[in-house]
Amino acid sequence: xxxxxxxxxxxxxxxxxxxxxxxxxxxxxxxxxxxxxxxxxxxxxxxxxxxxxxxxxxxxxxxxxxxxxxxxxxxxxxxxxxxxxxxxxxxxxxxxxxxxxxxxxxxxxxxxxxxxxxxxxxxxxxxxxxxxxxxxxxxxxxxxxxxxxxxxxxxxxxxxxxxxxxxxxxxxxxxxxxxxxxxxxxxxxxxxxxxxxxxxxxxxxxxxxxxxxxxxxxxxxxxxxxxxxxxxxxxxxxxxxxxxxxxxxxxxxxxxxxxxxxxxxxxxxxxxxxxxxxxxxxxxxxxxxxxxxxx
Numbered sequence: 001x002x003x004x005x006x007x008x009x010x011x012x013x014x015x016x017x018x019x020x021x022x023x024x025x026x027x028x029x030x031x032x033x034x035x036x037x038x039x040x041x042x043x044x045x046x047x048x049x050x051x052x053x054x055x056x057x058x059x060x061x062x063x064x065x066x067x068x069x070x071x072x073x074x075x076x077x078x079x080x081x082x083x084x085x086x087x088x089x090x091x092x093x094x095x096x097x098x099x100x101x102x103x104x105x106x107x108x109x110x111x112x113x114x115x116x117x118x119x120x121x122x123x124x125x126x127x128x129x130x131x132x133x134x135x136x137x138x139x140x141x142x143x144x145x146x147x148x149x150x151x152x153x154x155x156x157x158x159x160x161x162x163x164x165x166x167x168x169x170x171x172x173x174x175x176x177x178x179x180x181x182x183x184x185x186x187x188x189x190x191x192x193x194x195x196x197x198x199x200x201x202x203x204x205x206x207x208x209x210x211x212x213x214x215x216x217x218x219x220x221x222x223x224x225x226x227x228x229x230x231x232x233x234x235x236x237x238x239x240x241x242x243x244x245x246x247x248x249x250x251x252x253x254x255x256x257x258x259x260x261x262x263x264x265x266x267x268x269x270x271x272x273x274x275x276x277x278x279x280x281x282x283x284x285x286x287x288x289x290x291x292x293x294x295x
Contacts, residue, residue: 002198003027006118006178008035008154011064012042012092013182013241014220016191017051019212020181029195033111035154035178036062036120039104041237041248042182042217043226045092049100061107062120062155063127068092069104084263085252087231116196116203117148121155129155130177136162140169150203151175152194157185157246159192159207176205182217183237189214189244217241232264243276250274250283257287257294 005024010017024032034057039045041064052059070076071093079086096104109126111118120126122142130139130153139162143151149172159179164170179192186192190209197204221227221238230237236248251270255262260269274283 003029004113004116004196004198004203005029005032005193006035006152006154006176006196007032007181007193008062008120008178009037009157009180009183010034010039010042010048011037011180011182012039012045012048013191013217014044014047014051015214015216016182016210016212017048019210020191020193021051021055023208023210024193027195031113032057033113033118034059035118035152036060036107036126037064037154038062039096040064040068040092041088041240043091043095043220043224043230043234046095046097046100049096049103053103058111059107060109060111060118060120061104061126065104065107066126068096069101072096072101084231085233087229088226088233088237091226091229091234112148115148115201116150116152117146118152121153123151126155129153130160130162130175131156131158132160136164136168136170139164139175143170143173143175149173150196150205152196152205153177154180157183159186159194161205161207174203174205179207183240184244185240185246187244189241214241232262232267235264235267239276245276246280247276250280253284253287257290 007020034052038048038052071089121129123145156177157180160177162175164173176194178194181191184192190211192209195206195208227234236251240247252262254270254273260266
């Protein structure tokens, strides 16, 4: 029996990564694959990269590797240099050393194992994702370029196992989103990953959750200087860990819809509009109404 674990979306959260690796050591898996986004959205990207390199784990590139490396190369707009909204990006880019940069730049887009293909987002892009909301027809379109019967992905921070029905256009295929180790968005604070067990010619996927010391990563936000130097983005990311739900992108969307500068001074106004416990679909419906009234 062969067992492969896939972890992804660690996002600089070393305590969550350590807890998952300890869990996998106890389970005795044959291989661990890393589905991208080791860095970005968190304070300890360098320590996460160092740990993954030390273990020699096969790893692919996520969209946040691209973002942070672009920042490192100075390829972002001029506003990156001094605005509050980009302060966290500056911190994360500066925190990596040259050895980490070289390692991340060499990562492939996808990894294949017998009957299994791993991508970060979709087979076409690491900036698009598959989540519980994705229609079967859209998933079937993604599967047209994939020969393997099992597609494994991440990116949306929401775990998923979807057995494709006969009417989908991709009958018998399976898509698994492994969720996020360091920044789950399904309101479950635990670190999350997927395990694949080879049974005959097929893989049987299971989703797993691991409790970890959340207070440790919240403290690292402070001791690393990320919270103090990372501006509004760092404050929102810290709250995302606490609430296991998206806040940064909703804040930026709200700021854009209302014409409000996306800085720390306007966080209270945002939370008057949207509380972390509120429904995200309802939030976006209200934003849509604001945009419609402006039109």
